[in-house]
Amino acid sequence: MTTAATDSTSLSPTARHLWIRSRGLLLAILLLVVGGVVLAALQSGEHHGRLDPRSPDRPGSQALARLLAAHGVTTQVVTTSEEAAAAAGPDTTLLVTNPDMLTPRQLSGLRTATAHTPGRTVLVAPGPATLAALPLGVRAEPPVDISALSAACSLPEARRAGSALLGGLRYATSSSTADGCYLSGGLPTLLRIPPTDAGRDTVLLGAPDPLYNYRLTEQGNASLALQLLGAHKHVVWYLPSVSDPSSTQDNQRGFLDLIPSGWTWGLLQLAFAAVFAAFWRARRLGPLVPERLPVTVPAAETTEGHARLYEQANARDRASAVLRSATRTRLAPLIGVPPAHAHTPDILLPAVHTHLTAAPDAGLHALLFGPAPADDKALVQLADQLDELETSIVSQERHTPREHPDR
Helix, strand or coil, X not given: CCCEXXXXXXXXXCHHHHHHXXXXXXXXXXXXXXXXXXXXXXXXXXXXXXXXXXXCCCCCCHHHHHHHXXXXXXXXXECCHHHHHHHCCCCXXXXXXXXXXXXXXXXXXXXXXXXXXXXXXXXXXXXXXXHHHCCCCEEEEEEEEEEEECCCCCCHHHHHHCCEEEEEEEEEECCCCCEEEEEECCEEEEEEECCCCXXXXXXXXXCCHHHCCCCCCCCCHHHHHHHHHCCCCEEEEECCCCCCHXXXXXHCCCCHHHCCHHHHHHHHHHHHHHXXXXXXXXXXXXXXXXXXXXXXXXXXXXXXXXXXXXXXHCCHHHHHHHHHHHHHHHHHHHCCCCHHHCCCHHHHHHHHHHCCCCCCCCCHHHHHHCCCCCCHHHHHHHHHHHHHHHHHHHHHHHHCCCCCCCC
């Protein structure tokens, strides 16, 4: 019969239990918060991206901007194609640091806005998609490693600069008037396309290395960058941005485009935290802790539950091993065998033989230490035989007369 548990077995959580269960999660949350504060503190200063003329970092271009200013060239930073088109007036140099981020519509708009204004346009490492959107008659070839290359052309800026660190994309054109410099594998890594009518010329740089802060003093990089960008008194430094409203093609925005860029990193951090929490909760960080049951479960129900589990899993080997082990454990104290030797055949079997009223059974060893039954019928027969053996020994012990101590 099932009985209710006493008050001492109540499952109501205590403050100590709540602390033990939640301290790991609280520690993980604390670590995430501290990590976020540290990252925010480290990034609280003024930092800019690659090829940014305001950035003193290694991949920035502040040194080049100051060098241009020392020679009387002003620099204006823009981040949208509309700003770039409006600022790129006559006698200006338009530098596009990452033209591959622009859509064909943006490239076409810039081309149209600057087509009839004298000046220069410098494109840094434009790829095949960018060149296909511009009517330059140029195709991009596979990139090469950055190395010191000689000018090897008639372009005055390159001849005066001499050797420079270039490489990256190479460009091929059928135009006989284009100036190809700093050849690698027979193809130029710097290509100047002369202007048409009163328009502006276009310079393609295969790699941005001559513009970096940490590369500016190497070889003739400073001279080459100064002459390419300082040909006019004003430089429009265009840093393309994904937040530019005109960067969407055909004015169509997908669902993912509506998600702010900062949420991407936030979702990545949440995903990492979820994986970490799942890994933490899945691991066993210590020994199993028994829980107090609210009710007393009868042994018969537990035995029946185990039996049904064995039956569903067809675990006759496990079931027979449990039956034989339990029988040997119960028989050992009845026949005078120590519990430590209850499962030793050489000690248990002779003792069982001596306590049998009938003739010793030749199959006693197979009964107590034999193989697993072949089917369920054999398992039931084994259980009956074990029960019969135990019953006979218990019955014999009950009817065996014992001498009185005083006699």
